[in-house]
Amino acid sequence: MxxxxxxxxxxxxxxxxxxxxxxxxxxxxxxxxxxxxxxxxxxxxxxxxxxxxxLAGKSSKTIGLILPIQENDIYENSFFLEVIHGICQYCNKYKYMNTIISENSEEKMITFIDSIVKAGKVDGFILLYSKVKDPVVEYLNSHSLSYVMIGKPSSNINSTIYIDNDNITAGKDATDYLINLGHKKIAFVCDRENRIFIQDRQTGYISSLIGNNLPYEERWCIYKDLNNERDIEEIKKIFTSEDAPTAIVAIDDIVALTLEKIFNDIGIKVPEDISIISFNNSLLSKLTKPQLTCVDINNYQLGEESAAQIIKYVQNKEMVATKIIVPHTIIERESCKAIEK
Structure with missing residues (x-):
């Protein structure tokens, strides 16, 4: 080594x-x-x-924005667009430039990062994601490169600068919202497993069920690829069964919209037959019919705060690692309906 x-x-x-x-x-x-x-x-x-x-003595006035690897919806997901907007607006104030770093494998990502670091083309990085056992993060740490993470790190939590929501509380609040509408059979649906924020929101979902004296059904924590026909058929089977959930906590707006389309194909109406609450409050949530009830995690502020922290850190590398928690709010719209308690 x-x-x-x-x-x-x-x-x-x-x-x-x-x-x-x-x-x-x-x-x-x-x-x-x-x-x-x-x-x-x-x-x-x-x-x-x-x-x-x-890099320690000469500034390139450039911040690298590292996107997650192997996610097909990155350029369709307005979460990333809104976060990048916040980053760019803050960087513009301080005359910093941004470069987007996107690859389809960790090996290629690390090779590219290594090349721009050696060429002195970046001062630091913002990771627009967090996940378990990330080789990219391991590379940044082993080479003592400056970075800020959007999302909670899976390790080195006390020495990593990160910006996040309280995703456990957000998951609990979303589930509590459905329970207060009278729902007792609530599913948690997402399309991937290895993101820290997903695990935290699921923890909040489970905490809400237990805190409200409702049983936790492992079968209703549903991780499916909603672009896969076999998984879509399983989703249809779950929600047309006699004991089907009456409400869903969807991990983001894209998953919620995909579920709406699947349900529409099989005659399940939102919110008459099933209620859905999602996360992000992106533009997509307002374009669908019915409009989505969402947990607004303030994407723009996540980007703005991450840019502020990385600029502070590249200017003073002795700065103590900080964490900033951005607040969330529930935006009520049309996709949730009260049922008889």
Whole structure:
């Protein structure tokens, strides 16, 4: 395994940013500290990449925006568009540019990030997602690169700067909303499993059921690919059964709209036969009929806050890692209906 800046920093008893600044001969680092760092580098056989270390002393005024890998709906999902809008508007105020980084594999993503870092073309990164065991995050950490995450990290939570919603509470609030309308059989539907926010919203969903003395049915936590015909047929079977749920917590607006289309094909009406509440409150939620009741997670603010934090961090790498929780609100529309309690 190759030696990283973190290994040198640990041996020298300094921060990774101090090692990086030593490599660029930064005047703020004392000669005594430089000697200590250089000694650790020699002991470990560490050879700095001086192009990459230029990031510590020279600003490119560019932030890389890293999109999730292998998600077909990225460019159709207005969540990302609204977050990027918030990032760009904030960066514009401080004369920072943005570059979108999108690949179809982790290996290609890491290779591209490595190339632009070595060329000195970015100051830091914003990850527009969080997931379990992410090789991209592992690469950023092992090379002591500056980044902010939108979403809760799965590890190194105390040393990672991140912007998030309280997704556990948001999941609970969405489920409570349906329970207050009289629903007792509520499904949780999403199209992927490895995102941290999905796990948290499911935790909130389960917490609401238990807190309201309703049984948790594992079969009603439904993870399906809604572009797959076999999965669509299973969805139809679940919601046409005698013991079908009367309401759904959908993980986002796209899933909710897809469910509406599936239900329309089999004669299930929203909200007359089934109620749906979703997350994001994107433009799509207002274009459908009926319009979707949503948990608004303030996408624009998530982007704006992430841009503010990464700019602060690239200007002061000694800044303590912070977390910012953006509030959510429920926007009531037409896709939910009260039933007899």
């Amino acid at each position: 190759s030696v990283t800046i973190k290994d040198v920093a640990k041996l020298a008893g300094v921060s990774p940013s101090t090692v990086s600044r030593t490599c660029s001969n930064h005047p703020a680092i004392s000669e005594k500290t430089k000697l200590k760092v250089k000694k650790a580098m020699m002991e470990l056989g560490y050879e700095p990449n001086f192009q990459a270390s230029n």
